[in-house]
Each structure stands twice: as C-alpha cells, then as structure tokens.
Amino acid sequence: MGKKVQCDLCPTECVLEDYQVGGCRVRINKGGTLYSLVYGKPCAVAVDPIEKKPFFHFLPATTAFSIATAGCVLGCKFCQNWQISQADPEDTDNLDLPPDDVVRQAIFYNCRTITYTYTEPTVFYEYMYDTAKIARRFNIKNTMHTCGYINEKPLRELSKFMDAADVDLKAFTEDFYSRICGGRLKPVLDALVVLREEGVWLEITNLIISTLNDDIKKIREMCSWIVKNLGPDVPIHFSRFFPNYKLKDLPPTPMETMKNARSAAMDAGMRYVYLGNMRSEAENTYCHRCKNLIIERHGYFVKQNNISNGRCRFCNTSIPGVWS
Amino acid sequence: MTDIRKFRLLAILTTILVVLILSYNIFGEYFMAEIGGYLQRRIYYERTISKKGLSLHKGMYWKEKE
Amino acid sequence: MRRIRILLFSTVIIALSLGYFLQPGKKIDEKKYLGEIAPDINFSEKKGSPAHYLSDSGVVAFNTYDVTPSITGYAGPIKLLLSISDKGVITGIKILEHKETKNYVHYMERPEYLGRFLGKSIKDKFEIDRDVDGISRATVSVEALAKTIRESSRITASNVYGMDVSSEGAGRFEVKWISYLLIFSFSLVFYFLTRRSKRLLRARDWGLAAGILITGIYLSSPFSILHVFNLILLRPSSSILWLVIICTTFISLIVAGRLYCGWLCPFGAISEFIGRLPVRKWSVPVETDDRWRNLKYILLAVIIAIVLLSRRPDYGNYETYVTLFSFHGNYLTWLLVAITLIANLKIERFWCRYLCPVAAFTGILSRKAKGYPSRHDCPMGNKPMPMISECIRCNRCYKGRG
Structure with missing residues (x-):
C-alpha cells in the first residue's frame, strides 16, 4: 500500500490513505502521490455575461467563458449548484477540454475573460492555474468565483495570474460555517486579505438566509470588517436566498431584510452595495461621490454605462474596478 | 475414511475456526479498517473511477505523511 | 488434572499482572473530566x-x-x-x-x-x-x-436503573431473574431426587427443554466465560439476573460439579437432543478422545491470556451459545455454531467435550465425587470411570448410597 498523503491545498487538509479521495471528491492519493481527477475535465462549460458571476466592477457588458468541474471544498446546505458541486467526478458528464482548448474556445466565443466558477475552483486548482497562465499570454483575463476556502501558499501563487475574484463570504460567524457549510470562517477572512494584498480585484457576495445569517448586527460587523481590512471600495452583493438543496423548508429571504442589510452596509461605509437575486434599483451602480447613476442594469444586462476611462462621466471621480 | 480420521479432521477444523474467531476479535478492528477499507477504495477506483476516463494529473500542494 | 489446574491458575495470575502493567500507558484521565461534566x-x-x-x-x-x-x-x-x-x-x-x-x-x-x-x-x-x-x-x-x-x-x-428502553426488551427485570432462579431450583431439586430414584430421570429432559426456552431464547443469557472474566476484572454487572446466574452457577459447582452443563446450559441441551437422533456415532478410540478433550483447557488458557492482558472480555469470546442466543455474530462465529451443532450427530456433545471454555472452567473446579462410573448411554460419551471433570451429572449412571 502506498504512503499516506496530506493535501495542503485547502484548509481542510485531508490526510488521505492510498486510493482515498479527498473531501473535495476530486483529489485522490494513488500509490503515495496526490492526483487531480478533473484536470481538463469540466462538467459545466458556458458563455455567460460577466454580471452573472457576479462582477459589477469588472469589464461590464462583456462575456465570460465559464468552466467548472465536479466537487467542492465545502458542503453548504443551501448550495445552488449542488448537483455538480456535491457530486463525484465519476458521476458527472465531463467534457475533454485541456487548458489550451479552454483558451481557444474563449477566443472563439469572443470572451474577454475566463471565469472559474459554479462549483469551487480551488478543487480544480491545477487546471485553473495552467489555464490562467495560458490565457494571460493571449490577453484574456482570469476571474474566479470562490468561497475563499484555500490555503495561503496556493492562493498567492494563483493570484499572479488572477485578475479578479468574487468571494462568497457566507456569513460572519464560525457557527454558520461549521454547521451549514462544513468549514471555518477564519481561513476565508485570511484569503480575502491575501487577495487584497496581491492586488486581485475583489468583489464579495453574501447570501442572506432567514433565521441563519440575517442578524443585522452580524451583517454590520461583517461590513465594518471589510471596510477596515479590505477598504470601502470592495463591492458587496447581498444575494436573496431561495429554498434549495438541503434547506428547502426555509422561506425566501424577505425584501425587508435585504434592504436593511443594504443600508447597514452603507452605514458601515461600504460604497458599492448591491442586492442580487431580486429586481430593484440596487442592481445599478451609483457614483460614490456624486451619487449619479453610472451603470444601469436589468438582471445581468447593462442598459447604460456612464463610465469612461474608469471615471464617472458626471464628476470625473475614479471608480474602483477594472474597466478595460 | 475411518471414523477416527473424520473425527481428527473435524476437530482440527473447528480448532482452526476458533483460532480464526479469536484473531478476528482482536485484530478485526484494525484489520477491517485497514485492509477492508483499502480493498473497498481500490475496488471502487478500479471499477468506477478509472473507467470514467478522468485525468490523473499530478496535484500541487501536498506532502507525504510519515 | 493437577497440571492443568496449575497451568490455568498461573495463566490467570501472570496475565492479570502483566496486563496491569501494560494497560495504564494511554489511559485517559476520566476523573478529571468527570469534574468538568458534573462539577458538583x-x-x-x-x-x-x-x-x-x-x-x-x-x-x-x-x-x-x-x-x-x-x-x-x-x-x-x-x-x-x-x-x-x-x-x-x-x-x-x-x-x-x-x-x-x-x-x-x-x-x-x-x-x-x-x-x-x-x-x-x-x-x-x-x-x-x-x-x-x-x-x-x-x-x-x-x-x-x-x-x-x-x-x-x-x-x-x-x-x-433497571430502566427498559429498548423496544424489544420484553418482560420486567424481576420476572427475568426470578424465572432463572426457578429453573435453577428445579434442576437442583431434581438433581438430588434423581440420585435417589432413576424413575425421575425424565425430569431432566423437561428441565433442558425449559432451559432452551427460558435461559436461551427468553433471557438470552446463558452462563458465559465472559461472566467470569468480568468478575476477575472486578467489573460485576449490577443487573440482578447477572448476579443470580453467577451465584447459582458457583453454588452448583460446589455441591454438584458440572450441574450447569448437564441440567441448565441451553446449548448443551440442544446438542444433547441432536445427539439423541438415531444416527450411528463415530467410534473414536479412548486415547484420541482423551487427548482432544484437553483442547478446551488450552483454549481456556489462551482466552484467559488474551482477555486479562487486553482487559477486553469481548476479545475472548468464541462461545457458540453467545452467538446463537444473542443472535449476534459474524460469519465465522455462525459457522462455528453450525458445525458444532451438526457434529453432535456423529459425536455426542461435541462442543462440550472439546471446545467449551465453560466446560473447562467448571471441569477444573469440579470436586472429586464418587458414584459416577459412566455407562453406555452417557450423554458425554464418557469412558468407563472417567475423570469427574468430564461428568455433567445427569445421574443416569449414578451408583451412590440411597
């Protein structure tokens, strides 16, 4: 029997016996060597508006070539993509798409970015890393939507090629992370700080679930932490919860809660606060200085854009984000 | 076969069985967890995972234990 | 017999003391945590x-x-x-x-x-x-x-607390130990009566049948060598049934040797009934038979060593009646049950003669008794003038006073 192996990619740090697959479902110890089972084997490939990721301050109205493999480092009970994130790679329908083909396809479909998304890109780290490296040579940007549950070393290495990251900050309590997600909060906060330090453009998504993480005090605390550690320019997307996966018995989050969260975040000093999974004027971007409407959105579609050269057309203030 | 040979055979067989039972009592916990778990994983790998045409791409960020 | 006694006794002492020195290494300090979960x-x-x-x-x-x-x-x-x-x-x-x-x-x-x-x-x-x-x-x-x-x-x-929580645990606890006490008293009384009158021998069959039903199926707790181990390890159960079974067995051992084996053991009863089926028995020379009968003492010594060294009574369990009546076992133990039951067709009380640790235990503790010369229909297939450790006191051959 081969030796035991410890995976150091994510903070779970599974110790794997020979032929044991990690908690992420896609990394296996075979004969004392750790292999990725999903390198070049995505189970989801699509061309999406970048706003769907969601990135609101990153090349608006462009498309992103989006890929995902099976597996996830967490096991959130509310997962929207649990059919693939909580599936073994041998049970999903996988394509054969090596890194250079991903880039080729992205160019073919005229995508400005490649996004590693849907499930948790950390689990297909090698695939993402190699693809990102090639994409950069062809002037295609790399973005990921991650839960931020990744160790510092691999994250710093990845950051060299990552242009933007949307991090799911699922709640601001260890209890929530432990019970609902099967992880811990601390490593996620650490990852956010690392991404900021490495100069990766950051947006944060926070799904608000009634009774579980809708405590306005905690939301306020979270926003203050973000402002203090990441700065007020980080856009935050509060996302409305709809019953899913193992949390089918909870109601959709009330509009009231969503609006309260938004004002709490604004009060804490955050400049760009969006509400997702619902229609409202909180989908639009307003200049933090002159308060004029600078990007009007309807769902994932941009209706007007008043940013030129990264500045507000009304007051010429530089708007944080990546605009070209 | 004479009665005495049949008897010897039976007696030896049951003795071996008792010894097996005792060793299973003592080592079963470890044995089953180690070998049984390994076989289970190995069989699953050979039968299911390896047939699926997944990659075996050497992973980054891991270390050998012990 | 003397050598076997010395062997077993020294095994107990050595294993017990060795085990004592082997154990404490990785013991968790439970006392400390007791204060944590229940400080007052x-x-x-x-x-x-x-x-x-x-x-x-x-x-x-x-x-x-x-x-x-x-x-x-x-x-x-x-x-x-x-x-x-x-x-x-x-x-x-x-x-x-x-x-x-x-x-x-x-x-x-x-x-x-x-x-x-x-x-x-x-x-x-x-x-x-x-x-x-x-x-x-x-x-x-x-x-x-x-x-x-x-x-x-x-x-x-x-x-x-004698609390009954399991759904299948039928019957109150008093009923349980009283029923065992009744069946034991019945056996003891008829043991002495049959020594006087051979006509009452049929009562033993009724007692054995009742033993299968009550001790075996209803109580599912025949006397087991694990009882003895728990006693040696100072882990007596506080269940009354447990105490009754232990005490009655020891009492009977003093007054009537292997009375338990001959009158109460449900597995012995089944074995004996199977043995009575009209099937020709194997003829095994006395010397061979005698040699193999020593096997049970060796097995007993082995499990004494295992249990007392590891302090885990369940490690030493291979007893067929435990498997059969608790209905709990693995393939190996069930296989042993099947083999030892079928073997009775060819050799009377196969399990009792060669393998049973309780037989070995009660055998070496049997005191000398006169008047058991054995005869052709001995349920244990004993040779004429057998060792008393092989006699299960069915009283068929008893030739005593009265």
Whole structure:
C-alpha cells in the first residue's frame, strides 16, 4: 500500500490513505502521490455575461467563458449548484477540454475573460492555474468565483495570474460555517486579505438566509470588517436566498431584510452595495461621490454605462474596478 | 475414511475456526479498517473511477505523511 | 488434572499482572473530566459491567467506550464521557477521544454543539436532522456520535436503573431473574431426587427443554466465560439476573460439579437432543478422545491470556451459545455454531467435550465425587470411570448410597 498523503491545498487538509479521495471528491492519493481527477475535465462549460458571476466592477457588458468541474471544498446546505458541486467526478458528464482548448474556445466565443466558477475552483486548482497562465499570454483575463476556502501558499501563487475574484463570504460567524457549510470562517477572512494584498480585484457576495445569517448586527460587523481590512471600495452583493438543496423548508429571504442589510452596509461605509437575486434599483451602480447613476442594469444586462476611462462621466471621480 | 480420521479432521477444523474467531476479535478492528477499507477504495477506483476516463494529473500542494 | 489446574491458575495470575502493567500507558484521565461534566457531584470509583461511576445523587457517569466499543465513526470509535440521571436524562457530555478527520468534526467537539444533547431523554430517537442536528460534511461522524450516545446510555440505564428502553426488551427485570432462579431450583431439586430414584430421570429432559426456552431464547443469557472474566476484572454487572446466574452457577459447582452443563446450559441441551437422533456415532478410540478433550483447557488458557492482558472480555469470546442466543455474530462465529451443532450427530456433545471454555472452567473446579462410573448411554460419551471433570451429572449412571 502506498504512503499516506496530506493535501495542503485547502484548509481542510485531508490526510488521505492510498486510493482515498479527498473531501473535495476530486483529489485522490494513488500509490503515495496526490492526483487531480478533473484536470481538463469540466462538467459545466458556458458563455455567460460577466454580471452573472457576479462582477459589477469588472469589464461590464462583456462575456465570460465559464468552466467548472465536479466537487467542492465545502458542503453548504443551501448550495445552488449542488448537483455538480456535491457530486463525484465519476458521476458527472465531463467534457475533454485541456487548458489550451479552454483558451481557444474563449477566443472563439469572443470572451474577454475566463471565469472559474459554479462549483469551487480551488478543487480544480491545477487546471485553473495552467489555464490562467495560458490565457494571460493571449490577453484574456482570469476571474474566479470562490468561497475563499484555500490555503495561503496556493492562493498567492494563483493570484499572479488572477485578475479578479468574487468571494462568497457566507456569513460572519464560525457557527454558520461549521454547521451549514462544513468549514471555518477564519481561513476565508485570511484569503480575502491575501487577495487584497496581491492586488486581485475583489468583489464579495453574501447570501442572506432567514433565521441563519440575517442578524443585522452580524451583517454590520461583517461590513465594518471589510471596510477596515479590505477598504470601502470592495463591492458587496447581498444575494436573496431561495429554498434549495438541503434547506428547502426555509422561506425566501424577505425584501425587508435585504434592504436593511443594504443600508447597514452603507452605514458601515461600504460604497458599492448591491442586492442580487431580486429586481430593484440596487442592481445599478451609483457614483460614490456624486451619487449619479453610472451603470444601469436589468438582471445581468447593462442598459447604460456612464463610465469612461474608469471615471464617472458626471464628476470625473475614479471608480474602483477594472474597466478595460 | 475411518471414523477416527473424520473425527481428527473435524476437530482440527473447528480448532482452526476458533483460532480464526479469536484473531478476528482482536485484530478485526484494525484489520477491517485497514485492509477492508483499502480493498473497498481500490475496488471502487478500479471499477468506477478509472473507467470514467478522468485525468490523473499530478496535484500541487501536498506532502507525504510519515 | 493437577497440571492443568496449575497451568490455568498461573495463566490467570501472570496475565492479570502483566496486563496491569501494560494497560495504564494511554489511559485517559476520566476523573478529571468527570469534574468538568458534573462539577458538583462526587462519583464513586469505576465499577460494574459495563464500567461506570456512581454518585449519591443518582447520576451515573461512564465512558461510552466501555459500553459500546463496537460503534465506530469514519475512523474508529468516538469515546465520550457521559453522565445520565436516574430519570434517563443526559446531564453531561464530553468527547474524550476520536480519530475522525479534525477539520470535518471540529464543530462536533464544541460545547455549543454537544450542549444540545444535554437534557435529552435517552428514550429519544437520536436521528440526524430530526432530533439531532446534522453537521455538513461530517455526517458519518455525527451519526456515530448519536448512535454511541443513544446505545451506551440505554445500556447503562438498563443496567444501573433497571430502566427498559429498548423496544424489544420484553418482560420486567424481576420476572427475568426470578424465572432463572426457578429453573435453577428445579434442576437442583431434581438433581438430588434423581440420585435417589432413576424413575425421575425424565425430569431432566423437561428441565433442558425449559432451559432452551427460558435461559436461551427468553433471557438470552446463558452462563458465559465472559461472566467470569468480568468478575476477575472486578467489573460485576449490577443487573440482578447477572448476579443470580453467577451465584447459582458457583453454588452448583460446589455441591454438584458440572450441574450447569448437564441440567441448565441451553446449548448443551440442544446438542444433547441432536445427539439423541438415531444416527450411528463415530467410534473414536479412548486415547484420541482423551487427548482432544484437553483442547478446551488450552483454549481456556489462551482466552484467559488474551482477555486479562487486553482487559477486553469481548476479545475472548468464541462461545457458540453467545452467538446463537444473542443472535449476534459474524460469519465465522455462525459457522462455528453450525458445525458444532451438526457434529453432535456423529459425536455426542461435541462442543462440550472439546471446545467449551465453560466446560473447562467448571471441569477444573469440579470436586472429586464418587458414584459416577459412566455407562453406555452417557450423554458425554464418557469412558468407563472417567475423570469427574468430564461428568455433567445427569445421574443416569449414578451408583451412590440411597
């Protein structure tokens, strides 16, 4: 029997016996060597508006070539993509798409970015890393939507090629992370700080679930932490919860809660606060200085854009984000 | 076969069985967890995972234990 | 016989003392944690079977590993220190040791989570995501945790408080030990009566049949060598039935040798009934037979060594009646049951003669007795003038005074 192996990619740090697959479902110890089972084997490939990721301050109205493999480092009970994130790679329908083909396809479909998304890109780290490296040579940007549950070393290495990251900050309590997600909060906060330090453009998504993480005090605390550690320019997307996966018995989050969260975040000093999974004027971007409407959105579609050269057309203030 | 040979055979067989039972009592916990778990994983790998045409791409960020 | 006695006795002493020195190495300091889960209660020393700590207030504490060592999670047993009240309510809980993946179960170990078990009744169902909270990605571990708590506390409560929680545990506890006492008294009385009058010998068959039904099927607790081990390890059970079985067996051993084997043992009864079927028996020379009969003493010595060294009575269990009547075993033990039952067709009381550790135990403790010369229909197939350790006192051949 081969030796035991410890995976150091994510903070779970599974110790794997020979032929044991990690908690992420896609990394296996075979004969004392750790292999990725999903390198070049995505189970989801699509061309999406970048706003769907969601990135609101990153090349608006462009498309992103989006890929995902099976597996996830967490096991959130509310997962929207649990059919693939909580599936073994041998049970999903996988394509054969090596890194250079991903880039080729992205160019073919005229995508400005490649996004590693849907499930948790950390689990297909090698695939993402190699693809990102090639994409950069062809002037295609790399973005990921991650839960931020990744160790510092691999994250710093990845950051060299990552242009933007949307991090799911699922709640601001260890209890929530432990019970609902099967992880811990601390490593996620650490990852956010690392991404900021490495100069990766950051947006944060926070799904608000009634009774579980809708405590306005905690939301306020979270926003203050973000402002203090990441700065007020980080856009935050509060996302409305709809019953899913193992949390089918909870109601959709009330509009009231969503609006309260938004004002709490604004009060804490955050400049760009969006509400997702619902229609409202909180989908639009307003200049933090002159308060004029600078990007009007309807769902994932941009209706007007008043940013030129990264500045507000009304007051010429530089708007944080990546605009070209 | 004479009665005495049949008897010897039976007696030896049951003795071996008792010894097996005792060793299973003592080592079963470890044995089953180690070998049984390994076989289970190995069989699953050979039968299911390896047939699926997944990659075996050497992973980054891991270390050998012990 | 003398040599065998010396061998067994020295095995006990050596294994007992060696085991004592081998054990304490990795012992968890349960006493320290007792103070944590129940700070205001004074507990007694650990005792009983399964082992537990008693207190004046009626609260009982125990290490779940002593009670249900076989319930395992992802990687081995989850050892907990639990305390329960005499009302069957969990009052304290602490995880002592486990080998689950740390990063999955870190939440399970936290007081916020474990605290939710406090105040739960041991009669609750302990079902994940119903009355026990599941933890994402730690399902197997949490299930093992819930099962450990449920099973160990129910077993302890039934032993200590006589509380009956299991759905299938029919009958009250008084009924149980009284019925065993009745069947024992019946045997003892008729043992002495049949020594006087051969006409009453038929009563032994009735007693044996009743033994199968009551001791075997209803009580499912025939006398087992594990009883003796628990006694040697100072882990007596506080169940009255357990005490009754132990005491009656020892009393009978003093007054009537292997009376238990001949009159009470349900497995012996089944074996004997099978042996009476009209099938030609193998003829085995006396010397061969004698030699193999010593096997049971060797086996007894082996399991004494195993159990007393490891302090784990369940390691030494290969007894067929335990498998058969508790209806609990693996392929190997069931195979042994099948073989030893079928073998009776060709050799009377095959199990009793060659393998049974209780036979070995009661055999070496049988005092000399006159008047048992054996005869052609001896249920043990004993040779003429056998050793008394091979006699199960059926009284068929008894030629005494009166």
